[in-house]
Amino acid sequence: MAVNEKFGAIRKGLLEFLVLKVIAADRVYVADMLKKLAETEFATQEGTLYPLLSRMRRDGLVDYEWKESEAGPPRKYYELTASGRSQLAELDDYWRVINKTIEDLGPKG
């Protein structure tokens, strides 16, 4: 089993965290998000992102507003809500803890 495959579930689980991070950085619409994620290991597709965003919105983590674009139809621009920001902070802390654990365990190089 390739490493790539092994960590699929982890990447999948982390996607929400990543999306929160991307949205926190800037107000973005879906194509922006996909572009940003495409450069990382977390490259994803519309088929995944739209349902995820819809759930995050239902959970009150993100919200969107319609903005007219210069070309094409109006777009949904996403931003974090207050609870989205606090969750992101929590996840950030947690991620640091996990990172530390991983570094601390095992043979010291």
Next chain:
Amino acid sequence: MRTVITISLNGNAYQLDAGGYEAMRAYLHVAEQRLAGNPDQGEILADLEQAIADKCRRYLGPHKNVVSAEEVAEVLREMGPVDGDAGEAAHPGAGLGGGLGAGAAAGGLGAVGGSSGTENGVGGATTGDPAARGWGLGGGAGGTDGGFGAGVAAGQSGAASNGTGGLGGTAAGGGVGTGAGASNTGGAAQSEAPRRLYQIREGAVISGVCKGLAAYLNIDVSIIRILFVALVILTGGVWILIYIVMMFVIPYAQTSEQHAAAHGWPFNAEELVARAKAHYAQFRENGTKWHRRQYREQRRAWRTQHKAWKEQQRHWERWGGLNGPPPPPPPPPGWVAGQPPNPSYQGQLLNGVISPILAVVGVLVGFTFLFMLLSLVRHHTIFGWWWPHEIPLWVGIVFLVLLYRAITSPLHQARYAAYYGAPVGHAWVALIGALVWLALLSFLAWEAWQHWDDVADFFQRVVIFWQDLIERRATSPGDSEHAALYFLAFGVPSCVLPGYVATRELKSHGEIDRVDMLGEAADGDVVDAGLSDGAYSLQ
């Protein structure tokens, strides 16, 4: 030459070739299924459609306005499988399936030969080029797996479980994203087209009950008709009542989709195209008035579509603005199957209220008409007014039939307009027509009241006639043929009647809606019955 199908994605018109259409339909269908139960289903689907539309636009230019099957497959590959379990799977630890790069064959969408599958179409299980990639219906069934278990899904979905499907699965699971492997166009998904009982007007003898039933049971219509006649004779006429009840209860197949459902045909592009072709062949064979009229209707429908497209183009120009507008969606290529617009919800509601009233009124008018006709044939009088001797009687009959048609057509238009909700102007015209018509009806009712004896006489005669008929059958079995003939006389195609032909001529030149023409049989029987009655009594 390739067949092109125009679709609307979140309000934008796009043309796809037939293979691409099937793939996209399958993709959206699976998406819809996977999102079933998601409170945001509609919104997500709209977003997905919009995203697909954006991607499709990439492939279009001034000299290219059709998205090919390969391009559709590519777009759908980019879209990725729709994650129906985003709610759960996104939580850490839940998504046990495969990698994110699950790829094209993921999500249970069996790979249909994107390139070669174009020609294969839908008909049945066709094995595509092993190297082909794409989306197809095949995986519809396989789409139940949770989350990202892409490889598994692809393996299952291929009814082509000859190992190659599994291979495709592994490849997909590995994030390679090419659904290599034998493909299956999912004949199963096709053969399961729902079958519903409708009345079919086209080619109906009376109202289309038999025709609908024949389509529903997949039996030759003649057998059903003979059976019905036999039942009428055996039940001593009671079956006619049952028939009438069925006539009112069973809905008419009005849209192409309903027609397909009536026959249990799969309603999809390939079928539509095939049937349109067959229809065209028929059209060429006997270019009757009826067919020419059909053609005009199609043209009218096409014009409407074209207008919608023009509007869309304006829309594009508006959004286009500064950075050079994106290419407007291509004009619709023509119209495959003329069909009324889908009824809006309000239309159906309104119809629920108005339709029964109009139906009752329609029946009353039918009876009044029948009474007048009988009265004319038997006593040479209409509501006490003597038909002049110097004018032949058939002129009177033609006149009555014409009058009846003229009176009932606004009613039918009103029903139609109420059902489809639009266009509004049309509905108002129809409503006014119906009002005028109601006034006329009240007048007739008043007249009938004035001549109550005649009315009573008429009903008595009908009863006596039926008794007579049944008795005759009972006393001399050999005469049952006569009864059967009589029953068939109900259905003597209305075109035999001179009045009807005249009306038809009139209609083919006039602006009267199609539904009037086809939506008349219910009352038409009464007409036939009346005439047959007359003919019978004259013998």
